[in-house]
Amino acid sequence: MRQLPSSKNLFIKVVIFLLPFFLIGMFFNAPIESLCIGLVCLIVWHYHQLSLLIDWLWKKRGAYPPASKGIWADVFDGIYQQQRKHRKKRNELTVLVRRFRLGAESLPDAALVFNNDRTLVWCNSLAQKMLGFKWPEDMGNRIDNFLRQPEFIEYLELENYEKPFEFPSPVNELTILECRIAPFEKDKWTLIARDITQIKQIEQMRKDFIANVSHELRTPLTVMRGYLELLTESDVPEAAIWKKAHAMMNEQTIRMDGLVNQLLTLTKLENKQFVLAQSKVNVARLLQMIAEEAKTLSDNKHIINLDIEPNLFISSSEEQIRSAFSNLIFNAARYTPAGKSINISWKALDNGGARFVCRDTGDGIPAEHLSRLTERFYRVNQARTRDSGGSGLGLSIVKHILANHNSDLEISSQVNVGSTFSFTIPAQFIVKE
Structure with a gap:
């Protein structure tokens, strides 16, 4: 560490600097005038060093300090060392802020910070997506300009944040958010909002199930x-x-x-408790058996047409495959009027998979019901389904069985024309002979 000069040393250096001027003045019988000239030279030199300092601080802040001697060398070196310390500290703070922001961005919830006057200080990307903020454009704007639900405004004004608050997302009203507000620092608050839509749906499904x-x-x-x-x-x-x-x-x-x-x-x-037993299921024979059972179920009042490739097998659990096929075909028999036809096909695809289609000529299903048909106990017509012997669980079972086979149930329907239920089994489950 550089040893700083004492006041005594500084005085000695000034005396040594002025001594030649004094001696020359004595020689010319003008010591006072000579000392004044020496002092002026000293002042000019200090002013020059001060100019170098100003130029370095404001114009060459990133460069090394200019070369100097004496006390100014200590000044330049001291400022340079302080700059290095501040620069290092600033870099550390920058890294810390960057880590904080990255951590906040990685949160699975929307997060924002606001002042006592409800003006936005900061928000993460999920807050922009779920709450409709734009960063940094909305910095300084009041958060209640975006979250305008009267219940939320009342929640803010009460300032009693012990319990969480639930409200629909301003971006999508079908999304339910749960928010918690907690002190962040002096005069600042943090708001955390998470999507609880699925939790609410599960709660509603549980209530509906019971x-x-x-x-x-x-x-x-x-x-x-x-x-x-x-x-x-x-x-x-x-x-x-x-x-x-x-x-x-x-x-x-x-x-x-x-x-x-x-x-x-x-x-x-x-609960994924069914293990797919890798037996080779003879689909053609199985569909013929189910078709005969469907005819018996409807007292032979329907015309069931089969278009089946005989050598197209499925490597899977016969119990699950039978359940999927029978639920779809029996549903077609239940809801198709007597005398009308039901068309069933099982065909190979060019990609190695196979496609099943069950098309009836019944009354059809209104479009608003199609997306909910695979929900447990969901019925388009409660009385009719119950009278026909349906439980409202069949299509839900089919959906989960197909999920075990990397497939989805496709439903299309037209009122007074009929409905089509179909799915594709991937090539990994298909065996051809």
Whole structure:
């Protein structure tokens, strides 16, 4: 570390500098005038060094300091060392800020910082996407100019942020956001908003599931309870009453058993508990069997046309494949009026895959229902589906089975014309003989 000169040393240096001027003045009998000349020279030299300093500080800030001697060398060196320290500190702060911003950008939630007057200080990219901000254009604008929901404004004004607040995204009203506000630093607050749309949908599905299962089980249980009470009240029930009661209770028991089995199947599919047994499924034979069962189901009131390639097999679980095919074909038989046709095809594709199509000529399905058909217990016509023996779970089961085969259920329909249900099985599951 450079040793700084003391006041005594500085005084000695000035005396040494002026001494030659004094001696020359004594020689010419003008010591005062000579000392004044020496002082002027000293002042000019210091002024020159000061000019070098100003020029270096304002015009050549990135360069090394100019060469100098004496006390000015200490000044230049001291300023240069301070500049290096500040530059190093600034670089460290820049890296720290960059890391903070990168960390904030990597958050899975929208994040923003605002002042007490609700003006925006900073926001990440998700805040721009989910809340509609533009950065840095909106810096300094009030956040309530963008988040205008009255409930949110009231939440801000209360300044009681212990509980989170839920509100629809100003960018997309179908997206539900949950926000939390917490102190950031003096006079500043941070707002974190996350997308909870899927959580809300799951909660609603759970509520709907409980309500639907309760409703589905209530009817058969009510029927069975009614007949049991009737039989209990009669000492010796008549044969006709007993026969009817037995038939109805048996029918409702079968219905409940089928519902429970479908629920178990769906739960296993959703939880990925089904293991695809790699057996070679004879699709042609399977479809012919299901078509015959569908004819029996509809008392041979439909014309079922099959267009099937006989040597096109699927390497998969026969139980799952049968469930997918039968649900689609039985649905077509249930909702196609008597005397009309159902067309079923199973064809190879050029890419090595295979495509299944089930096209009926029924009443068709309104377009607003198509996107929800694969939801559990969803019915276009509640009474008609229940009367036909449908549980509202079949298409949901088909969707999950196809997902296990890297496929999706495609649905198209036209009212008073008919509906088409189709899917493509990728080449990795297809075996040709």
